[in-house]
Amino acid sequence: MTTKTAQIPAPDTSLSLAAPKVALILAAEVLFARDGIEGASLREIAAQAGQRNHHAVQYHFGSRDSLVQAIFDYRMNQMESARGAMLAVAEAARSLADLRTITEIIFRPQIELIDEFGDHSYAGFLTAYLLRYQARRFGQFGERVAPNLARTLVLLRACLDFLPEHVAQRRLVTACFMFLNILVIHTRDNGEEGERFEDAVIDTLGQIVAALAAPLPAET
CATH class of the missing domain: 1.10.10.60 (Homeodomain-like)
Incomplete structure (x- = not known):
């Protein structure tokens, strides 16, 4: 649900x-x-x-x-309160095992990280960070992981328990790039291209969920 x-x-x-x-x-x-x-x-x-x-x-x-x-x-610490609030809502609704819910908790707080120029420069930074810092263990993105993020990643891994560790990590990193790309493209929500920022976010989150949940290809 x-x-x-x-x-x-x-x-x-x-x-x-x-x-x-x-x-x-x-x-x-x-x-x-x-x-x-x-x-x-x-x-x-x-x-x-x-x-x-x-x-x-x-x-x-x-x-x-x-x-x-x-x-x-x-930046991870700045998103902790938002993730904590979203986790509490999801727990009350008994939806901590719902992939779309967990995906929202991971990605939506990033929208609020605006720099002094009104841009999502964090998205550009994190894209470069992910290209530079690569790990095969699921959810490994640095030396320390903030508690609410760590909990959310555990819940996400449970949703993806059908995937091997390195595949789950690869899909998570790919999902990050997909969402960060939307923030970079729509760094200022001016609506000039005929698509509302929120519509792009909703569509991208749907793409991410589909990509994360895709079955493994059959062995040949």
Whole structure:
């Protein structure tokens, strides 16, 4: 049974990190999305974040890789409250085993992650991140996984228990690319192309569910 999910709360904007680190994270997200993770200059990131110290990234994070992981962790933590609320609604409706519901919980909170320019630069960053960080274990996208995301991934794996581990992971990554592509294309919901953003989201989520649930090909 598919249930209507909860209205997604706005991302948690409380900053648990020091302000300069957050500024660097947000500046790096925009520049990594624009120039690629290896293409963006650490000096330019520091300047974009308003830091006079050209080596601010190295000072606060130590390395490019650590900054990349910090962006991922920061955004995952911002989506925790939204996922928690959606999980509670799904649990009350007894729909935690419904693939469409779990897919919505994974992907819809990403819509609310808007940068200072009104764009989904996070989508561009995460696309580059997924291309760079590849793992065969299901749900492995970094060193740490936020609790509500971890729970949702466990529920998703249960829905895909007919798939081998590496196939389930490959399909999940492919699903991520499908959804992120919609955010990149519709980075500003101006409706100029004749398709409402929400219509594109609904259609893409349907495609994702179909792709995730597709039966394995028969062995020849």
